[in-house]
Amino acid sequence: MVKYKEVAKELRKRIKNGLYPIDTALPDQKTMAVEFETSRVTIKKALDLLSVEGLVYTIQGSGTYIKKNIHQLTDSRIRIGQNVGLTHQVEKKASLTNEVLSFIVRFPNEEECDQLLLHSENPVYEIQRLRILDQKPYSIEYSVIPVEIVPNITKKILKSSVYDYIREKLGLVFGGNRQIIKAAQPDKNDQKYLNCHETEPVLEVIKVMFLENGTPFEFSKVRHRFDMVEISFFSGRNEF
Amino acid sequence: MVKYKEVAKELRKRIKNGLYPIDTALPDQKTMAVEFETSRVTIKKALDLLSVEGLVYTIQGSGTYIKKNIHQLTDSRIRIGQNVGLTHQVEKKASLTNEVLSFIVRFPNEEECDQLLLHSENPVYEIQRLRILDQKPYSIEYSVIPVEIVPNITKKILKSSVYDYIREKLGLVFGGNRQIIKAAQPDKNDQKYLNCHETEPVLEVIKVMFLENGTPFEFSKVRHRFDMVEISFFSGRNEF
């Protein structure tokens, strides 16, 4: 693990544990450089990471500050943060559960081979899950994952978090993703599982996830009820 | 202008002009450092910028390469790139025009004061525009801009590009933005201007744009026809 990521990790932990009072500046870069026995440039790189993740912002000549909770403003929708490095950060609301609708192994089709850089003989998992919040289904997910890269998936894993399994049990490191977002009319499954009326649209997100080394490990399509999910993100540096 | 941004600007120009053959590596960082009379770290920072913008990707131990056209894949929808630093990059399609539905000056309401960091006495422009592609309206935009920051807007400017005006005529530099994306049912205006049937949803994007120094200069809501616009973006470094 490189140094600036380790520093970022430690700072992330401290912020989460509330070790730094909100609305006050973090220690200045020079001080932190001494504490972490590194150079100021490395501290800066770590802070840049946290800034992209939306945890902190810096004001030149003043200091680095912890962001007040960006998420949860007024709306009761679930808000999915985007520029959030590795953690897929659905807000911890009351009772989030997954129902597994279907879980099979098969060979990939042409598009899947394309997106996941596979041969047609490499088997993949095909997973359909329903996301449920307080008894109310809000998203349906179709996910395709190569068996070779993410082996030994079980129903139990599907009921909690595949991403946690990949990171924590397999020790793989996420690298990034590519996404396409659109609005769509409800199809049969949306009507059946998400209780969408004909006039109630879905927010569709198609995503390819990559490991740190660039290997794609998941090709997924998620359809969200329009009134329960929205996506927020920011690009740029500061206190936006 | 700082050095790494200048280098990035020059490289951007060269890439656009096709000075570097596609599918071949760019000159290596050390060579470029000599050419631009700077250090390798600075070159790296410039390349990082271009990477975030989706223009190039790098492979450690191999080189830096120009990306093939990410946009325009199969779909006939307009695809709006997101991680595209400063240029709002709608694809240059046949005939894109703007129709100005309404253009007035007024005082801001509470939410607008909040988002744009204004006093309620600072006047704002309120702009409604219709985006049209080949005679077909595809998006309706509601935009609020402080008069103080972006003075002298005219109908002529609205017919082309406000962003171009801000950048080129006023010489302001964009810094970033914050966005929220959701799917929504069509409202009266969507039905009227975008010809949305009751069952044809819209993709709604609420956005706050910032200048480089962190000043917000636009608060906007755009509603896109579901079958004509989608949003794509990538996070992470490489050749995704």
Add this chain to the structure above:
DNA sequence: TAGTGGTCTAGACCACCCT
């Protein structure tokens, strides 16, 4: 194994904030 990108350092200078 040579070439290339990724990270890191120590020190420097500048721009900006705040008092």
Add this chain to the structure above:
DNA sequence: GGGTGGTCTAGACCACTAA
């Protein structure tokens, strides 16, 4: 003017790719 972040340099070492 003192404190703080932003940028830059020159040189070093490591990790990865490609031959």
